[in-house]
Amino acid sequence: MPYATPLQDFRFALKELAGLDDVLKLPGFEEVTPDLVDAILEENGRFVEQAVAPLNVPGDTQPPVWKDGQVSATPGYAQGFKDYAAGGWQGLQHPAVWGGQGLPKLVAAAPGENIQAASLAFSLCPMLTDGVIEAVLTVGSDAQRKQYVPNLIGGKWTGTMNLTEPQAGSDLAQVATRAVKQDDGSYRLTGQKIFITYGEHDLAENIIHLVLARTPDAPAGVKGISLFIVPKFLVQADGSLGKRNDVWCASLEHKLGIHGSPTAVLLYGSGKGDVGEGAIGYLVGEQNRGLEYMFIMMNAARYSVGQQGIGVSERAYQHALAYARERVQGRAVEGSAGAVAIVRHPDVQRMLMTMKALTEAARAVSYVAAAAHDKGTHHPDPEQRARNRAFYEYLVPIVKGFSTENAVEVASLGIQVHGGMGFIEEAGAAQFYRDARILPIYEGTTAIQANDLVGRKTQRDGGATAHAAIAAMRETLRAVEAEASSAAAGERDGLRLLRDNLDGAIQAYEAGVAFILEQLAANVRAAYSSSVPYLMLAGVVHGGWQMARAVLACRRHIAAGSTDPFHASKVATGLFYAAHILPRSLALSAAVRSGVVADACGASLDIA
Amino acid sequence: MPYATPLQDFRFALKELAGLDDVLKLPGFEEVTPDLVDAILEENGRFVEQAVAPLNVPGDTQPPVWKDGQVSATPGYAQGFKDYAAGGWQGLQHPAVWGGQGLPKLVAAAPGENIQAASLAFSLCPMLTDGVIEAVLTVGSDAQRKQYVPNLIGGKWTGTMNLTEPQAGSDLAQVATRAVKQDDGSYRLTGQKIFITYGEHDLAENIIHLVLARTPDAPAGVKGISLFIVPKFLVQADGSLGKRNDVWCASLEHKLGIHGSPTAVLLYGSGKGDVGEGAIGYLVGEQNRGLEYMFIMMNAARYSVGQQGIGVSERAYQHALAYARERVQGRAVEGSAGAVAIVRHPDVQRMLMTMKALTEAARAVSYVAAAAHDKGTHHPDPEQRARNRAFYEYLVPIVKGFSTENAVEVASLGIQVHGGMGFIEEAGAAQFYRDARILPIYEGTTAIQANDLVGRKTQRDGGATAHAAIAAMRETLRAVEAEASSAAAGERDGLRLLRDNLDGAIQAYEAGVAFILEQLAANVRAAYSSSVPYLMLAGVVHGGWQMARAVLACRRHIAAGSTDPFHASKVATGLFYAAHILPRSLALSAAVRSGVVADACGASLDIA
Incomplete structure (x- = not known):
């Protein structure tokens, strides 16, 4: 099943939900025109x-x-990476x-999602390299920038992030790799x-x-970690x-899963190289600030x-939809002359719509976040910058946690749509299920995101950012209400369901925020039992x-005469989300607010 | 991580939830004493x-x-199967x-779950063999019983069920394998x-x-399918x-997953055997009633x-709990001198408790179902037999669908508890995630169960069985209410939460049943959009x-002086279920009752 770029969806989310036009007007992005963005997306x-x-x-x-x-x-990865760099990606x-x-981050978001959808395992190499470029540009010296960045951007070299050690996973305080300063100012890492x-x-x-390590005199814990550049081959002056x-x-x-991505155990300082014992490394930025720097990349x-998560979901959805359209099995529930394609069966539709709705919702949230990032860094008004930066930072753990937990669910549904064939590796659905499973774990588990x-993101500003979002949601709620009142009879029920379920969801969210703020004290x-x-x-x-917001935007297009099925489809997907996904907020909010039960869990897990 | 039989849990669910003592008093089970049951469980x-x-x-x-x-x-499977049969299992x-x-089915339930927990792939061979034994005993001729059953029970031979063909998966109407009658009364299958x-x-x-096939004169569809015995080696008169x-x-x-279980493509009638062309088969029961017979086994x-599903969940839980107790990472959320075992972290506890609660709930439902089966077949009172049979049949699709969907969730959480190690195959958690994924598919997908x-199970009796269950649930609800009123202050909140959330869940279920019954008309x-x-x-x-019910039973033991941590743990798990799992009923019921949105899905999936 070939992958197709969801170009129309990208454009819709960028322009009508994330406000691409406003982002392009920000100072510093003058040369990025809407036409250029279109050309980039197509290419x-x-x-x-x-x-x-x-x-x-x-x-x-x-x-x-x-x-x-x-x-x-x-085979093929080396050429793929060469082409990737040559294309300027x-x-x-x-x-x-x-x-x-x-x-802008917003413009880079769709291509970034797209390559990850196309091949998650392949895309990890450029993703990690991106992180190294950003870290060196942000905290490296000018000499380091000149020495490493052009070759990383040009695709001659690649980059890695070295955090984890056997005893130091989520808990980086335990990092034990040693870095000892040499007379020439470099370090030796072991x-x-x-x-x-x-x-x-x-x-x-x-x-x-890029390696987190500890100098001999460093304080214990996370405040004694420094960041080092350790090239596989040393780079000479020329x-x-x-x-x-x-x-x-x-x-x-x-x-x-992600078999195509080599996950390495790396030994620093085993004495096998051409440089004697200890890997030669160079301090990035100041000593003992490594974790802070790593967080820039993180x-x-x-x-x-x-x-x-969004990319894998999109690809799993396309794969399942294609199979469901092709596979003929069983009669229609209303009756049919013969067997029909399984996409006609109500539960297959429910599964596919769940996949589609979760994917599109997560994508919209991620693009809105990217736009907030761009306004947070480029808006001329400092108050707007601060507000957008806070909103972006609030959304990052949600983009990470929600999209990736969704990806596991979506990929699992993708198998289910395939029936027995889904369990056969050659059908391809199983790969998404295996690949997706790392996403809620790496770069910080869902619990780390939730903490x-x-x-x-919630405690520090006393819930201000969450409450600002809730106020904005209520504006959308009023717009949905107005739309429902003026809608034709046949459309009113769906819009009222959207209104009611969004209203209930916002209340559930508000109650959840209030509980978290209370209990933190x-x-x-x-x-923290309620964090995930x-x-x-x-x-x-x-x-x-x-x-x-997507439903409202598409109804505006339809009211203005659009007959593009894309708009009708977006409305249906939005109503499906309201009916089947939004009610999860009731269950989640109830779970959040049940923190009282947490105390008893220890006994049940037989913790001595 | 070695597997440990959850013996105390088995006994508790059998005796205190499923009413083992009542089942053992049924006519026909006189020789099955409580001591014998205990001995069987231990052995x-x-x-x-x-x-x-x-x-x-x-x-x-x-x-x-x-x-x-x-x-x-x-390697090892042949010996394992030999030992299995020799043990009389x-x-x-x-x-x-x-x-x-x-x-009784109830007594066989725990050993059945246990072997499946221990090795799902291995257990499939005896499970399928069980089905063949049951079918031959129920609908085979006396000669067929004598010829096949003793060797199947004795483990000399094994059995298979042959339903699926490339074009006939969930839709058995499409079965095309041909069976042509020979002069000697046997058939040739192709x-x-x-x-x-x-x-x-x-x-x-x-x-x-056991093979579903179609005789040349058979009507089209499911009413033209017959059931045949086709031995790999023909069995002679002696x-x-x-x-x-x-x-x-x-x-x-x-x-x-389930790599240890060989999933075969079988060709009937390729002419390679010692018998000429066409596999020799023997009709079981009457012609054209094959599907009905197959349903006996199904x-x-x-x-x-x-x-x-319950077995894989149990094993995934044990595996994750052992890891969480051993792996030291991060400080306690309340503060701690050093790093602690991750089982101390609130979200790890939430995950483990979710795994535990889902497993125990599904087990309890399955044992209650088995007891209903035994009363449905052995109770002297015909009215009781009928009521219990209806209850069992109502529960079978729930036992299948709910326990297996849970297993996927539980196995996925098992990986998450492991963090990055969960994604490494050698850690063992990934196997459960891969193995579990077939469970909501084979023997009828969750949608097939839901239909x-x-x-x-709901439409035919006008909801009578569902409503009878709801009435019984309300009795439990009243007992919880009474327990909450008389409980000590420190325990009242938890019991009230259980009462409130159970009350809400029962109402949500009742509304779901009502919606289904209305919409069927x-x-x-x-x-059917709401079926899953x-x-x-x-x-x-x-x-x-x-x-x-488990919470009430354990509180009775505690009130009577029990200091067994098992009882306290059960109470905590029940309250956790009330807090974190029961609220899902709100989301599910809302989704059930949103059927109106279903009509629009077709447009959104671009169905021409």
Whole structure:
């Protein structure tokens, strides 16, 4: 089943939900015209369909091979990455002065989602490289920028993020890799890093590892971690590659999914390179501020992983829809002469619509977030900047958590639509289910996102950002109410359902926010017991808000004479979301507010 | 992580929720004493832990191998099956006169769940064999019973069910395998069957295939399907094996999970055997009644697959809990000197408690169903028999659908508890996630179960069985209310939450039943659009009912002086279910009752 870029959906969400036109008017984006955005989306669609989507299955069935510390990537990946860089896609969001295109985050969002939809395993290499570019540009020295960034943007080199160690997963305070300063100002690193995505491969000449490590005199915990650049091959003064550094891939992990992405165990300082013992590394920014720097990349990476959830969902949906249209089985429920395509069966429709509605809602939330990012960084009014930045930061854990939890559900439904064939690997649906499962885990599990949402994003401002969103949702609610009152008789029921269920959802969300704020003072364990349900509640309601806005926008087009089935379809999807997804807010809000039960769980889990 | 039989949970659910003592008093079960049941559970626990559980990982990593039509099973499986039969486990439910033990379904339920928990892939062979035994005993001739049943119960032979063909999955009307009568009264079968579990293997001397096929003069559709016995090796008059029949395994499927179970493509009548062209088969029962007979087996098989869901959930839970107790990461949310085991973190507790609560609720519902089966077949009072039979039949699609959808959720949470390690195959959590995914599909997808629940089980009796259950739930509700009023202050809040959420859930369920009954008359598509949410709604509420009964029973023990942590743990799990799972009924009921939106879905899925 070939992947098709959902171009019309991208454009709709960008323009009519995220306010692309307003973003393009921000200072600094003068050269980004609507026509240019259109051209980028179209060119990206062509490139991704032709060069990236075909890499998805081979990545799964012919994973990278490790031999004596060397890793050969899946056939086709090296060419795909070369084409990717040659097309300028690695530089989309990065400044023009460094060879990038300096686009708003909002404009880069759709191409980013698209490549991840086409091949999640492949897309991780450019995603990680993006993070390294952003970190070096933000906190690296000018010399470091010049030395590394052009080759990373140009696709000659790739980048990795080295956080995790066997004893330090979610808890980075436990990082133990050592970095000892040398006379020449460089450092020697010793330690073991695990779960390093694209930690070793043959897609590019060199790999630039960003590594969290601890200097001998550093304080314990997260305040003693520094960030280092450790290139696989040292870079000489003239930019050419020098000695092989002392960082080695000990093995690749055998994973449930994203087989095409080599997940490496990296050993620093085993003495096998050309440089003696200890990997040579260079401090980035100031000592002991590594975690803070890593968070710069992590916020961007978390947003990207959220987009991966949307991309995998989109692809799983397309795959299931194609199968459901083709597979003939059983008669129609109303009666039919013979067997019909299964897409006619009510429950298959329910499953496909659930997949579609969750995907479109998550996408809309993610683009709205990207627009807030751009306004938060580029708006001339400081108050607007601050408000948008807070909104973006509130939405990042939701984009990450909600979109990726959805992706697991959507991919699972994709298998179910296929029936027995869904369980057969060759049918392709199973790969999405396996691939999707990493998304709620890496770059911070859903619980980590939820703790961020509860602590930094809700508690710190006393719920101000959440309440501002709720006020804006109520404006949309009033607009839906007005639309329902003036709608034709046949359309009124659906709009009233949307109104009622959105109203109930907003109240459920408001009650959830209030509970979290209260309990943070009264019973911190109760608040954090509710954190993931609170995140999912926020996701369901923010998604429903955007779906309601989509219904209103499309009804305006239809009222103005549009006969484009896209508009009718959006309305139906929005009403489906209202009917089947928004009510989840009731269950989630009740779970959030039941924190009192949390105290008893320990006993039930037989914790001594 | 070794598997441990949850013996205390089995006993509790059997005795205090499903009324084991009443079942043992039914006519026909006089020889089954409580002591005997205890001995069976203990012996089963020992056997399963020692002989079956160790087969689980090898089945996944060393799947059966096909070569020239022969299939070699996973190493250890042949011995495991031999031991299984030697232990008498294959005959648990079958009549003593045929070499079985003639136990009530309720008594056989726990051992059945236990073996499936220990190794799902392995357990499929005895499960299918059970179905063949039951079908031959129920509708076979006396000669057929004598010829096949003792060797099937004794484990010399195994059995399979052959329904699916490439064009006939859920829609058995499309079955095209032909059966032509021969002069000697036997038939010759020609056709292709797919997805045949244990269709070929080397665990036993012979394989008895039960095959749906169509005689040349048969009417079209499901009323023209007959059932045939087709042995892999013909059985001679003296019981010894004769010629190799013309049924061949063309290939094995490459599946997402249950790798240890060989899923065969079987060709009937390719002319390669010792019998000339066409597989020799023997009609079972009357011609054209094959589907009806197959349903005899299917109801039992659906119940068993529901138990598989519970078993996989139990094992995934044990696996995740063990990891969470061992893995140290991060400080306690209330503050702690150093890092703590992750089982101390609130969201890990939420996940583990969700896994535990869903597993225990589904188990309780399944045992209550088994008790209803036994009363439905053995109760001296015909009215009681009829009522219990209707209740059992109402519960079967719920046991199948709810327990298996839960299993996917539980296995997915099991990965999440592991964090990044969950995605690494060697950690073992991923296997449950892969294995579980077949459960909502085979033996009738969740939609097929839901259609059965809507049509045969709710519509036919005008909702009488559902309403009887609701009345019984309200009795439990009153008991919870009384318990809350008399409880100590510190315990009252939890019991009130249970009361309120159970009350809301029962109302939500009642409204769902009412909607289904109305819409079946008004708008059949709306009713069937709601069928899966209705099934899940029923599952959540029936599960909550049993959890409430468990809370009451355990509080009685505690009031009587019990200090067994098991009782306190059950109470906590029941309250957790009330807080976090029962509210799902609100979302599900709202989705059920939104059938009006269903009409618009077609447009949104671009159906021409």
